[in-house]
Amino acid sequence: MTSNPEWGETTSGLEVANTYAQYIEGRNILITGVAPDGVGEGTAIAFASQKPAILILASRTKEKLDAVAKLIRESYPGVDVRVVQIDLASQASIRDAASKVTGMIPKLDILVNNAGATYNSRRWTAEGIEMQFGANHIGPFLFTKLLFPLLDEAAKQSPAGATRVINLSSHGHRLSTIRFHDYNIENKEVPPEEKPFSPMPPAFARVQEDGYMPTVAYAQSKTANILFTLYLQEHLQKKGIVSYAVHPGGVSSHLGRDHDEEMADAIAKTSKFWKNVDQGASTTLVAALDPALNSPGGLYLADCQFFPSADYTKDRDVAERLWHLSEDLIGEKFNLD
16 A cells, blocks of 8 residues: 555656655666656656756656756756666667666666557567567566666665665556467467457558557557566565656657557547646556555556556566567566566
């Protein structure tokens, strides 16, 4: 249970940061996917409000990063905010970004894998991985691996559970498990347990001419975020590092800018309340800061509280299978020992 069960969908990220100010001040924090008018911006501003030691913003577009960094410097002049470009669809870019981060800080207290992408047509990463699975899961998997020594160092200097990895997922994960036989969504035959869940709204069930299923691809990547979190939780608690997955809620942002009108309408019906970016950041802040969460009492949060995720996201065997597939796709082992 969280420390503040009265918090919910309207809770402000700034309010959460203010409540847990002592767990932000003097700590090093990194957030991916930071751009104006997005959840990453709301998250960055909330953390910046309470005097972190170094706040690193990582995203693909330098102009967008600089715009958020400028806003933070104007609002909170005492904050040491730095920017790092990263393209999570390019493993070379991820390695370069991780190298730069390692040169900036000796330890990393909180990593927020906030970046996410959703597309209506087939795209590929630089390595030939389906874009949503590649950028939403494989990219953060590699980035976390490369930053793990910094997280490990922070954990050695902090109370158990205060060092955290937060992975943004979505309630959309409920539409698909991991398609191990077809993770690139090429419409290959898959066993019954890997088939998408139905019935779905027609827009979500859409299959493109080349066999691509955009919503299934997105859902698979969001399931992967939770299974990644599960594996981290299971293996890192002994090191004093905790991980949580979060659903930020329906947030008015630019995430779905690639969608056509039919898809946009279907998505609009998935939430009765649409949050601003400050409210969209609040669950991330709870997951990253609440001292009641120093020892895992759950896996997945929504509206600032623990929330049940699909049963298959809690399957340790599936999490381990995904871990090994992810290692294969980055070409190296991610050893947590």
